[in-house]
Amino acid sequence: MGPVTAGVLQLLALTGALALVHVPLGTYMARVYSAKRHLRAERWIYRGIGADPDIEMTWPAYLRGILAFSAAGVLFLYLLQRLQGVLPGSLGFSSVSPAQSFDTAVSFVTNTNWQSYSGEQTMGHVVQTAGLAVQNFVSAAVGMAVAVALVRGFARSRTGELGNFWADLVRGTLRILVPIAALAAVVLVACGAIQNFSGIHEVGQFTGGSKQWNGGAVASQEAIKELGTNGGGYFNANSAHPFENPTPFTNLLEIFLILVIPFSLTRTFGVLVGSVKQGYAILATMATIWLGFAALMMWTEFAHHGPALQAAGGAMEGKEVRFGIGGSSIFAVSTTLTSTGAVDSFHSSFTGLGGGITLLGMMLGEIAPGGVGSGLYGMLIMAVIAVFIAGLMVGRTPEYLGKKIGAREMKLAAAYILITPALVLVLTAASMALPTPPHSMLNPGAHGFSEVLYAFTSASNNNGSAFAGLNANTDWFNTMTGLAMLFGRFLPMVFVLALAGSLAGQTPVPATAGTLRTEKPLFAGLLVGAILIITGLTYFPALALGPLAEGLA
Numbered sequence: 001m002g003p004v005t006a007g008v009l010q011l012l013a014l015t016g017a018l019a020l021v022h023v024p025l026g027t028y029m030a031r032v033y034s035a036k037r038h039l040r041a042e043r044w045i046y047r048g049i050g051a052d053p054d055i056e057m058t059w060p061a062y063l064r065g066i067l068a069f070s071a072a073g074v075l076f077l078y079l080l081q082r083l084q085g086v087l088p089g090s091l092g093f094s095s096v097s098p099a100q101s102f103d104t105a106v107s108f109v110t111n112t113n114w115q116s117y118s119g120e121q122t123m124g125h126v127v128q129t130a131g132l133a134v135q136n137f138v139s140a141a142v143g144m145a146v147a148v149a150l151v152r153g154f155a156r157s158r159t160g161e162l163g164n165f166w167a168d169l170v171r172g173t174l175r176i177l178v179p180i181a182a183l184a185a186v187v188l189v190a191c192g193a194i195q196n197f198s199g200i201h202e203v204g205q206f207t208g209g210s211k212q213w214n215g216g217a218v219a220s221q222e223a224i225k226e227l228g229t230n231g232g233g234y235f236n237a238n239s240a241h242p243f244e245n246p247t248p249f250t251n252l253l254e255i256f257l258i259l260v261i262p263f264s265l266t267r268t269f270g271v272l273v274g275s276v277k278q279g280y281a282i283l284a285t286m287a288t289i290w291l292g293f294a295a296l297m298m299w300t301e302f303a304h305h306g307p308a309l310q311a312a313g314g315a316m317e318g319k320e321v322r323f324g325i326g327g328s329s330i331f332a333v334s335t336t337l338t339s340t341g342a343v344d345s346f347h348s349s350f351t352g353l354g355g356g357i358t359l360l361g362m363m364l365g366e367i368a369p370g371g372v373g374s375g376l377y378g379m380l381i382m383a384v385i386a387v388f389i390a391g392l393m394v395g396r397t398p399e400y401l402g403k404k405i406g407a408r409e410m411k412l413a414a415a416y417i418l419i420t421p422a423l424v425l426v427l428t429a430a431s432m433a434l435p436t437p438p439h440s441m442l443n444p445g446a447h448g449f450s451e452v453l454y455a456f457t458s459a460s461n462n463n464g465s466a467f468a469g470l471n472a473n474t475d476w477f478n479t480m481t482g483l484a485m486l487f488g489r490f491l492p493m494v495f496v497l498a499l500a501g502s503l504a505g506q507t508p509v510p511a512t513a514g515t516l517r518t519e520k521p522l523f524a525g526l527l528v529g530a531i532l533i534i535t536g537l538t539y540f541p542a543l544a545l546g547p548l549a550e551g552l553a
Helices: 003-034 040-049 059-082 098-109 125-155 165-190 218-227 248-273 276-302 307-312 324-337 352-363 374-394 407-433 445-460 475-504 521-545 547-552
Strands: 200-206 209-214
Touching: 003 165, 003 248, 003 276, 003 324, 040 165, 059 098, 059 125, 059 165, 059 475, 098 125, 098 475, 125 165, 125 218, 125 248, 125 374, 125 475, 165 218, 165 248, 218 248, 248 276, 248 324, 248 374, 276 324, 276 352, 276 374, 276 521, 324 352, 352 445, 352 521, 352 547, 374 407, 374 475, 374 521, 407 445, 407 475, 407 521, 445 475, 445 521, 445 547, 521 547
Parallel strands: none
Antiparallel strands: 200 209
16 A cells, blocks of 8 residues: 555545544533533532532623633642652652743643643653643633633523633533543553653663653543643654554544544534534534645645655655654644644654645634634634625625624624734744844744744644744743733633623524525635635735745745
């Protein structure tokens, strides 16, 4: 079997597995978020944190809950890293520096998992399991809660209430993320991923001497890292490391975990708004972009330009032989079209155009299918904009799911789509203009510029992957990427929840013969076009200076 055929078969198998679980998982998640009863374990948690899960919240109250919970998470994780030197199970590692502690704490709380450190040389067992792994669960649950709040905004009428944040947070964690992650961790252990709390020990004999490795609760963290679209690796090599991702089967399983909740949430959306066809329209949009990017990535990486690539059967630099070009390409597309950031190959070693595809995937806003929760609410914001564009074309007041899209709604949607590009472009420009930050670039020219552009695109979109040629462990990059992650995570949530509150307060508009049928393929096509055009107009000049210039050179 040739490598191209193997890559295509992997893509088909992955698509089939996602289609198989789409309906049951999506329906189950809809039941979780609409259930009236609380589990006993959930009631214990509510009593412990002093929350009443039955009190409905307006959007400002919902937002305050998110910000308070996230601020507490940043503070706890920061202190845990600063105190690592005196904690048990630290493996002898010293406390993490203040700038890096801040950057890492913000990174994991915002579901970014940007890492400017080597995990096996910096973080002990306590920080990894009690700090980073816990945030992998709850940061994902926060994103899902915001998505559900926006869906309730479409589904409800004449009310300002969007549900209860604490109930949504706890249910998403205990009823969805924990069971699936536990099952996935067992499968990963069975397939060779490690799960222990061993210390540092010498391994083998290599050129220049033996190497030191430490164990860890890797399989359990790997499972939620992918399922929660987090992405932070236990080891510096991330999912290219055999302890995290040992076989081609586990590689495909990890891609499945990355995509399963974001794709299935479209079914949840359809069930909660009372029209599964609306969910299928959103699903079709996401799937079209994801499949298109995966096919384009495999084409660029399999192209045989030059004798070295012909001999290897494609661009194998920076890729694991056990995964090949096909598996690495699907993983790269899936991790950058979601907010995962995990890598099983080094994106900096991709072809110029291949690296540009990973960049563009993040620049779309990571909405195809996007992160857990963030992908759905990002896509719904784009749907609002597409409806508005369609309304301008026919001279009719735009409506989506029976809700009028007026001036207030459009201002909130426009603010949402502008905040992330502003962070990316301004911080990239500042890094290139100041005298010190460019010294962190490993490569000169267009590729070096792409390293900086990739870093701030990844941080602002809460992705977390890197081009790996940039030394980001400096005060400038630790601080600026930390701020980019904070603003890129929570400012969009402000606009999403405000939009949800505005929609929930409206009286539904009855459908007429002139109403745009947003469940039809025509609207899905319009939505795909709007996403690509808006992103292209925003980022094309920066892409032209980086990956396009390199790819066409």
